[in-house]
Amino acid sequence: MNNNNIILIGMPGSGKSTLGVLLAKYSGYSFVDLDLIITKKTGKKLQKILDQDGYNAFLKIENQVGKELDCEKTVVATGGSMVLSAEGMEHLKKIGTVVYINVPIDEIIRRVTNVATRGIAFKDGETLNDVFKERTPLYEKYADVTVDFENAANLEETVDKIMEKLNLHK
Numbered sequence: 001m002n003n004n005n006i007i008l009i010g011m012p013g014s015g016k017s018t019l020g021v022l023l024a025k026y027s028g029y030s031f032v033d034l035d036l037i038i039t040k041k042t043g044k045k046l047q048k049i050l051d052q053d054g055y056n057a058f059l060k061i062e063n064q065v066g067k068e069l070d071c072e073k074t075v076v077a078t079g080g081s082m083v084l085s086a087e088g089m090e091h092l093k094k095i096g097t098v099v100y101i102n103v104p105i106d107e108i109i110r111r112v113t114n115v116a117t118r119g120i121a122f123k124d125g126e127t128l129n130d131v132f133k134e135r136t137p138l139y140e141k142y143a144d145v146t147v148d149f150e151n152a153a154n155l156e157e158t159v160d161k162i163m164e165k166l167n168l169h170k
Contacts, residue, residue: 005029005074005096006166009139011132012080012120013112014101015149015158020077022159027168030074034082037065046079050121058121059084067091080131081121083138093142099162100143104150105132 006023008016017033024031035046038061042049049058062079066088069076076096082088092098103111109128112120122131140146145165149158163169 003095003097004072005076006162007076007078007092007096007098008101009078009083009098009142010080010101010149011103011105011108011135011139012128013108014080014103015155016077016080016101018155019101019149019159019162020075022155023162024075026159026163027075028073030071031077032069032071032074033077034062034065034069035077035079037069038062038079041065046120055121055123062121063088069095071095079121080135083135083142084121089142093144097144097166098142099166100139100146101158102139102146102148105129107150108132 006027006029008020010016017035020031020033023029038049039045042061044052046058049061059081062082063085066078066082066085069092076092078092082092105128112128120131145162147158147161147165
């Protein structure tokens with residue numbers, strides 16, 4: 001099993017999918033979004049899984065997708081809640097370098113305006129702030145590399161930072 005993948009983790013709205021596509025383009029890697037794999041596997045949008053099957057069922061599916069992923073030279077955008085799935089994260093760490101996209105909570109709140117329909121795994125009554133406090137220690141625990149992404153206008157600059165930290169070249 002190869003460990004030449006780039007695994008992106010971070011809060012919902014941190015830019016994992018957007019940065020992932022650009023990172024794949026510049027590095028020559030493939031790109032996969034685990035949220036899309038979940039949608040394809042279940043035949044349901046993320047929000048529908050959460051609404052119909054519940055939070056725990058969603059996390060179980062996400063864990064399964066994470067621990068079954070088999071790819072190489074691929075940029076992988078995970079769902080923001082993947083870090084809650086220990087088995088999935090351990091597998092992802094084995095197959096790649098985990099990059100934490102660190103975005104301040106006030107910027108996350110500014111970016112994520114469609115919380116009720118976006119397919120974000122929340123426990124009942126949780127806010128983005130609660131999720132941030134719960135998950136940040138997990139993002140830090142699993143990260144091999146951390147990249148700050150405070151300003152969405154600096155996409156290219158952030159991709160360059162990631163590539164530099166991973167010793168990749170455009």
